[in-house]
Amino acid sequence: MLSTEYYVNCNLKPTEITIYPWLYEHEPEIAKKYPETDGKWMQFYHKSQLNVMWDLAKTKYRAGQLEEIAFMKVSTGYYKPCASSSDDGVILLYCGPSHDEENIMKYGASNTSLPIPFVKNGCLPIIGHLIPFLKDKSKFIFECQRSYGSRFFIELFSQRMIFLLDPNDWSPVIRNPNLSLPVKDFGTKTFGISRGFLDDEPIMNEIHRYFKLYLQSTESLDFLTARFSKCVRDVMIQDRARIGCHVWHPYSLLELSHRMIFEASGRTLFGDINPLLLEKEFLLFDKKFHYFASLLPDFIYSLFLRREMDARSNMTAYFNAHPHSDNESELVYHRAKRILEAESRQPNDLGASQTSIFWASVGNTIPATFWSLFYILRDPHALQKINEEICTHLPPFSFSDPNDKSFEFWTSGNIAKCVYLESAINEVLRIKGTPMVSRKCYQDTQISLADGTMIPVRENDMVSLFPEVMHSDPNYFPEPEIYKFDRFLGKTTDTIKGFLTFGSGKTICPGRHFAKNEIKICTALILQNIDYEFLETNMNISCVKNRVGFGIAPPDCDIPIRYRYKE
Numbered sequence: 049m050l051s052t053e054y055y056v057n058c059n060l061k062p063t064e065i066t067i068y069p070w071l072y073e074h075e076p077e078i079a080k081k082y083p084e085t086d087g088k089w090m091q092f093y094h095k096s097q098l099n100v101m102w103d104l105a106k107t108k109y110r111a112g113q114l115e116e117i118a119f120m121k122v123s124t125g126y127y128k129p130c131a132s133s134s135d136d137g138v139i140l141l142y143c144g145p146s147h148d149e150e151n152i153m154k155y156g157a158s159n160t161s162l163p164i165p166f167v168k169n170g171c172l173p174i175i176g177h178l179i180p181f182l183k184d185k186s187k188f189i190f191e192c193q194r195s196y197g198s199r200f201f202i203e204l205f206s207q208r209m210i211f212l213l214d215p216n217d218w219s220p221v222i223r224n225p226n227l228s229l230p231v232k233d234f235g236t237k238t239f240g241i242s243r244g245f246l247d248d249e250p251i252m253n254e255i256h257r258y259f260k261l262y263l264q265s266t267e268s269l270d271f272l273t274a275r276f277s278k279c280v281r282d283v284m285i286q287d288r289a290r291i292g293c294h295v296w297h298p299y300s301l302l303e304l305s306h307r308m309i310f311e312a313s314g315r316t317l318f319g320d321i322n323p324l325l326l327e328k329e330f331l332l333f334d335k336k337f338h339y340f341a342s343l344l345p346d347f348i349y350s351l352f353l354r355r356e357m358d359a360r361s362n363m364t365a366y367f368n369a370h371p372h373s374d375n376e377s378e379l380v381y382h383r384a385k386r387i388l389e390a391e392s393r394q395p396n397d398l399g400a401s402q403t404s405i406f407w408a409s410v411g412n413t414i415p416a417t418f419w420s421l422f423y424i425l426r427d428p429h430a431l432q433k434i435n436e437e438i439c440t441h442l443p444p445f446s447f448s449d450p451n452d453k454s455f456e457f458w459t460s461g462n463i464a465k466c467v468y469l470e471s472a473i474n475e476v477l478r479i480k481g482t483p484m485v486s487r488k489c490y491q492d493t494q495i496s497l498a499d500g501t502m503i504p505v506r507e508n509d510m511v512s513l514f515p516e517v518m519h520s521d522p523n524y525f526p527e528p529e530i531y532k533f534d535r536f537l538g539k540t541t542d543t544i545k546g547f548l549t550f551g552s553g554k555t556i557c558p559g560r561h562f563a564k565n566e567i568k569i570c571t572a573l574i575l576q577n578i579d580y581e582f583l584e585t586n587m588n589i590s591c592v593k594n595r596v597g598f599g600i601a602p603p604d605c606d607i608p609i610r611y612r613y614k615e
């Protein structure tokens with residue numbers, strides 16, 4: 049049958065052969081498993097994609113992953129009226145007897161179902177692309193984009209991960225009801241919430257509703273914002289008493305951001321607890337958070353992350369033991385109450401669920417505050433503009449008068465009047481916002497992309513958007529590598545194409561307004577009350593690479609500063 053030996057199992061690219069003959073891929077061991085295979089499945093690809101798709105098909109065929117396919121061939125010179133353009137080439141898969149059309153369709157379609165290229169670089173047997181993906185997501189995805197364009201897919205273990213980097217392709221993903229944020233997987237793997245509880249749909253829907261009600265309504269947001277301002281002031285009062293007034297205190301910028309946010313945010317949401325009791329545990333868990341959130345097989349956690357698992361258990365135990373506290377926020381109160389009433393609840397579910405909110409409320413705001421201070425405090429023009437508007441709209445606190453109520457004026461409305469601050473923070477979220485907005489497929493579906501390409505998505509596939517690529521695209525954000533504090537002046541980020549730091553759709557971050565207020569409040573209070581100096585001029589820092597993909601990654605090293613309280 050195969051007389052043209054030269055073209056069998058060779059490394060020629062299909063586009064190197066512009067006229068007949070075919071290139072064949074034929075492994076006798078595989079072919080003999082499927083003796084009756086004169087049926088053909090034809091798959092047409094544009095020539096720009098053909099080499100990549102042929103490589104993908106060969107890799108899978110050689111690894112025995114093409115079910116029921118005996119052998120295959122490819123050509124650019126084969127004319128067929130059913131090709132969509134004369135620039136199409138064709139891959140033929142031989143499967144099933146020619147009279148059995150149903151099976152030919154079944155095997156052919158399932159084996160060639162993705163009309164986008166598979167990434168070859170860094171793919172290992174069994175684990176797929178896990179290593180380059182975990183090591184440095186940004187680098188890996190940018191490299192894939194350079195080689196394959198804005199659409200491609202990879203494999204993590206046996207799970208396919210489809211990347212769509214062009215914002216024109218995002219809305220069909222976000223709107224597709226069969227694709228959702230894998231909240232249950234995060235809940236169990238990352239925080240140890242029981243699966244049975246997460247499967248309790250009525251409870252989950254209700255708890256989800258609380259996010260909207262108690263984090264986003266104007267009334268709740270104002271309450272949280274004013275309370276957070278007061279809590280930061282309390283932290284500053286203690287700090288000032290500890291280090292004294294006028295005395296320069298050596299410190300570092302990430303530590304300062306952590307100090308301002310951690311305790312204040314914990315108290316704002318959870319009331320009169322002492323968040324500092326959880327600090328050691330939080331830091332340990334947070335440092336390895338990317339492993340927990342990468343949804344790895346269970347044995348990896350128990351083998352390699354024992355200490356972090358223990359830290360997480362300690363936080364869970366703390367919240368289990370403190371179901372309610374005085375002055376807790378409505379969100380925490382209603383969540384705890386509803387969880388305690390749930391019949392599907394396992395003993396640790398309350399603590400584990402509260403730990404998840406605790407992490408969500410500080411895990412990204414601390415690094416975001418660091419980056420805001422890092423950029424704003426070093427930009428004299430930004431400082432001048434922001435200082436002026438803070439003076440106008442946000443009254444300073446008294447450190448000595450216990451009845452001082454000025455924090456009541458630190459409402460969302462007044463904070464929103466600081467338009468330069470708003471723009472400066474949005475610019476931080478653009479330049480350092482590196483979430484991976486991932487949706488898991490819960491039922492076979494297809495997505496119709498902007499140019500009409502249909503992508504069939506199978507149950508358990510992931511579809512991922514990676515906004516960092518757009519955030520650094522000069523077509524969307526001119527001179528993207530430069531921090532421009534006034535870039536977003538007069539713009540609302542909700543309507544800016546390609547800006548997706550807080551995700552999108554039904555599961556868009558419900559804490560985003562509160563988070564931005566927290567960052568603004570810390571920045572404003574530091575400007576009002578603290579003198580600071582950077583102790584190093586070499587500011588060449590970047591993000592912790594393996595934390596990219598989960599919101600805002602912390603810096604890979606801290607910045608030494610010294611600070612003192614003003615009169």
Ligand code: HEM
Nearest residue numbers: 229408409412413416483550551552555556557559563599
């Ligand atoms: C700068 C700070 C923050 C960033 C960058 C951030 C980012 C994100 C992102 C990217 C998502 C996933 C959205 C999606 O896939 O569509 C998310 C979800 C979530 N965030 Fe945030 N977040 C921040 C602060 C907060 C705060 C302060 C809270 C709570 C007080 C919070 C609570 C949540 C919750 C509960 C979810 C899950 C939503 C759901 O299950 O529907 N986040 N966040």
